[in-house]
Amino acid sequence: MGERHPGGFSTILAIGLNTFREAIRDRVLYLLLVFALIIIGVSRLLSLLTVGDEEKIIKDVGLSAIAIFGVMTAVFVGVSLVFKEIERRTVYTLLAQPVQRSEFLVGKFVGLFSVLLLNLLLMSGALFVLLAFRGESPWPLLPALLLIAVELAVVTAFALLFSSLTNPVLSSLWTFAVYVAGHLSWSLLMFREKLPEGAARWICDGLYWLLPNFKRLDLKAQVVHGLPLPDGYVAFAAIYGLGYGVVIVALACWAFSRKEFL
Amino acid sequence: MGWSWRNGSNRGSVVASDSRVALEISALHKSFSGHLGIGRRKAVEGLDLTIRCGEIFGLLGPNGAGKTTTIKMILGLLRPDAGEIRIFGLPHAGREARARIGYLPENPYFYEYLTAREFLDFYARLQGIPARDRRDLITRTLDRVGLSERADTALRKFSKGMTQRLGLAQAIQHEPDLVIFDEPMSGLDPLGRREVRDLILGLRDAGKTVFFSSHILQDAEMICDRVAILQSGTLRSVGGLKEMISNRVRWFEVTVRGDLPAGVDAGSPAGREDEHLLRVADVEALRELLDRLHRSGGQVLSVWPRRETLEDLFMERVGAAVPREDGHG
Numbered sequence: 001m002g003e004r005h006p007g008g009f010s011t012i013l014a015i016g017l018n019t020f021r022e023a024i025r026d027r028v029l030y031l032l033l034v035f036a037l038i039i040i041g042v043s044r045l046l047s048l049l050t051v052g053d054e055e056k057i058i059k060d061v062g063l064s065a066i067a068i069f070g071v072m073t074a075v076f077v078g079v080s081l082v083f084k085e086i087e088r089r090t091v092y093t094l095l096a097q098p099v100q101r102s103e104f105l106v107g108k109f110v111g112l113f114s115v116l117l118l119n120l121l122l123m124s125g126a127l128f129v130l131l132a133f134r135g136e137s138p139w140p141l142l143p144a145l146l147l148i149a150v151e152l153a154v155v156t157a158f159a160l161l162f163s164s165l166t167n168p169v170l171s172s173l174w175t176f177a178v179y180v181a182g183h184l185s186w187s188l189l190m191f192r193e194k195l196p197e198g199a200a201r202w203i204c205d206g207l208y209w210l211l212p213n214f215k216r217l218d219l220k221a222q223v224v225h226g227l228p229l230p231d232g233y234v235a236f237a238a239i240y241g242l243g244y245g246v247v248i249v250a251l252a253c254w255a256f257s258r259k260e261f262l
Numbered sequence: 263m264g265w266s267w268r269n270g271s272n273r274g275s276v277v278a279s280d281s282r283v284a285l286e287i288s289a290l291h292k293s294f295s296g297h298l299g300i301g302r303r304k305a306v307e308g309l310d311l312t313i314r315c316g317e318i319f320g321l322l323g324p325n326g327a328g329k330t331t332t333i334k335m336i337l338g339l340l341r342p343d344a345g346e347i348r349i350f351g352l353p354h355a356g357r358e359a360r361a362r363i364g365y366l367p368e369n370p371y372f373y374e375y376l377t378a379r380e381f382l383d384f385y386a387r388l389q390g391i392p393a394r395d396r397r398d399l400i401t402r403t404l405d406r407v408g409l410s411e412r413a414d415t416a417l418r419k420f421s422k423g424m425t426q427r428l429g430l431a432q433a434i435q436h437e438p439d440l441v442i443f444d445e446p447m448s449g450l451d452p453l454g455r456r457e458v459r460d461l462i463l464g465l466r467d468a469g470k471t472v473f474f475s476s477h478i479l480q481d482a483e484m485i486c487d488r489v490a491i492l493q494s495g496t497l498r499s500v501g502g503l504k505e506m507i508s509n510r511v512r513w514f515e516v517t518v519r520g521d522l523p524a525g526v527d528a529g530s531p532a533g534r535e536d537e538h539l540l541r542v543a544d545v546e547a548l549r550e551l552l553d554r555l556h557r558s559g560g561q562v563l564s565v566w567p568r569r570e571t572l573e574d575l576f577m578e579r580v581g582a583a584v585p586r587e588d589g590h591g
Contacts, residue, residue: 004391004392007357011388018376021375021376089367090373093370093429095338096360097385098357261340
């Protein structure tokens with residue numbers, strides 16, 4: 001046997017590939033994907049039933065379906081990934097290899113996020129085809145799709161963090177809770193104005209800074225209605241989201257490194 | 263089918279490396295929180311063990327003795343409360359140490375969505391084995407554990423015995439210097455157990471060190487160079503099997519057909535109605551019995567010297583009912 005070099009990037013890739021295989025052989029994924037494609041398909045019907053610009057409705061419904069089904073996949077497939085390894089004790093032989101626990105978790109993230117990106121590509125492809133048939137250019141949707149991908153990265157990171165700490169049911173609930181709270185966190189700023197000076201405001205400020213601000217990553221309205229974006233907005237929002245995701249993955253690694261396998 | 267891991271060419275290195283230490287455990291302690299988080303339950307208490315290179319070492323003990331806890335601490339799956347573990351002189355949780363070990367858990371379960379070949383390829387990648395070597399290595403390993411025909415079968419279709427073989431394959435395919443098996447014979451039929459025994463002996467012949475836990479004493483007795491007996495997390499006994507178990511005859515069992523001479527206890531029935539199983543304390547008593555049987559016309563069917571076994575030693579040290587093969591360690 002030649003010289004061996006275990007660990008590092010190749011280990012993360014191997015675990016990522018295995019996670020990718022596991023996810024794409026999971027029926028839940030196809031169920032969600034087919035459902036999303038149906039919704040994108042019928043958005044044309046919805047546009048017929050609604051008053052307004054047909055193209056805008058197709059874009060709006062399509063982008064919303066992509067975002068929501070992406071998040072659902074991240075939650076339903078994501079939270080069970082680490083838990084299943086522990087419950088079925090496959091993690092025992094895996095961590096007995098020259099693999100650091102952080103490599104295991106980052107590998108899981110890479111695998112799951114690759115599946116989500118593939119999903120995103122398929123769903124976007126369906127929407128692009130629908131728009132192309134109507135003679136509409138799909139390219140203005142790209143910034144919104146890019147930030148949906150960033151949002152999915154943050155949601156995946158939370159799914160991993162919670163699934164390192166608790167069971168799939170609680171992990172799903174917590175991840176959904178963070179997703180919803182992240183979309184509403186901007187309202188904390190409005191709420192704080194109604195609070196008296198002091199501890200309540202500090203808590204409000206603390207929560208605002210602590211929770212992810214998914215509103216920043218939501219460009220659906222802008223791209224659908226063709227509203228202008230400030231220069232460099234997409235890049236800054238992507239950096240914010242990815243930075244946030246890295247911190248959450250680091251937290252997940254820390255939590256997982258302290259775990260004991262009874 | 264016979265599994266083989268014998269490799270005569272490495273035998274010389276075994277002798278040369280005998281003085282080296284493969285695994286060193288010193289003053290190891292581990293406790294878990296009790297029911298509802300109240301109190302602490304001690305699982306391992308002050309365990310000291312030294313496993314030498316090239317030996318087969320059996321960690322024996324009844325249920326809840328701390329065998330699996332000890333193995334999990336060696337692998338870094340559990341953190342010791344106190345104590346030190348070194349593998350070939352290296353910190354046990356480090357990458358370098360873990361690259362030199364192979365591990366098979368009790369009742370293994372693997373990714374059911376993978377085929378046997380994909381599974382072994384995944385583990386070979388984790389071991390950092392280059393792509394150019396992996397294909398041949400996996401083919402050879404599957405052949406060694408008798409799974410060549412099932413290389414492309416999904417693991418969800420594997421029986422328990424086949425899963426166990428695949429587990430052994432992943433534990434040994436990267437040719438680790440130290441192989442750790444947790445209850446490797448558990449749940450296997452007699453043929454499967456013999457194959458695992460042969461595999462372990464083959465690993466030793468190839469210069470590997472084997473450390474395994476078991477509650478099946480007969481298996482341990484057949485293959486171990488040294489054993490440790492653990493009870494309630496405490497080491498009760500450790501040493502070479504040859505030194506620990508004397509070869510002395512404890513008693514003789516004599517099967518007799520026909521009428522017994524007067525004054526000889528009828529013993530217990532042995533098969534047919536006119537057969538008796540007699541227990542005789544020593545050679546003198548045996549000679550006397552045989553003489554009397556000869557005179558009375560009784561027919562001696564068998565004489566079996568019952569020698570001291572690991573089970574006797576286990577009973578003596580643990581003082582508990584010895585778990586049988588259907589038990590759990």
